[in-house]
Amino acid sequence: MSDESRDFHRPVRRPAELFDRRFAANDPAEVSRVAHSTAAALLNRVRADPNSAIVDRLIAFTDEHGIDDIAELWSRSPSRTLPGALWRLYLVQRMIHDDPHTAALLYERGRVEISSADPVVAGAPSPAGPAELVALVDEILRGLFQGDFAIALERAAAFCRVQASGATHLADDYEVTEPERASALTKRALRLSTYASDLAACARLWRMESLS
Structure with a gap:
């Protein structure tokens, strides 16, 4: 499990050791190949036949089973890859x-607080x-x-940028009276900002047919 997933994650129910054994994690190239494939x-399967019922079940799957069951493979992928993008999207959900x-x-x-058009873009x-x-987050995944x-x-x-802005300003509010809470909010803001940058980069790569 990657460190960056710890903030937005349910308790792990499938041990990483099992994943390592099944997918030969001692071979990083094999892990990467399986994650990407x-x-x-x-x-590709769902986009080729975007049946609403299938998409709904796929989105609801994480509600019933948690992220580990569907995306453990993707958690170790670089952020600006297809599996890395899907992992971050499911973490946000x-x-x-x-x-x-x-x-x-x-x-x-x-x-x-935010001065950009991000609230309009998010929808x-x-x-x-x-x-x-x-x-909204289910609609984005759909x-x-x-x-x-x-x-x-x-x-x-x-x-993510709107959420990061909110977390940053709330952290400022709590800095004097509740420093631990302020620290947690600051950490969340940083994580969300990083996700925002990665997802925006993935969008550009997708348009160039270079996201894999």
Whole structure:
């Protein structure tokens, strides 16, 4: 499990050691090959026949089984690759589903504070409550399989930037009275900002037919 996934992750239910044994993790090239091939196969299969029921089941799968069961392969991939992008998108989805109230608080604060068009690009209603945030992140994931993949990545990047803005400003609010909470929010803001940069880069690579 990569360190960057620890902030936005359920408890691990499939030990990494099992993954190592099954996919010969002592051979990084083999791990990379399997991660890339499974990500491409999943994406190509669903996009070739974007049946709504299949897409809905795929998106709901993480609700029922957690990220490890579907994306353990992708967690070790470089951030600006197809499996790396899918891993980060599912982590963001898990973060929203696990704690939609905090997500809504961060998003609304970020929407008010941010000076860019990111709230418009992300597409959340204003104001956005917990239910709206859950619906939005699922809609963004649905766009990976049924719409323009690059646009879905750009929406996810914009969403992360708004959340990062909210986390940064809330961290400032708590810095004096609750320094530990401020530190946690700052860490989340940094992680979200990194995800935003990676997802935006993946969108550009996809448009150049270079994301693999």
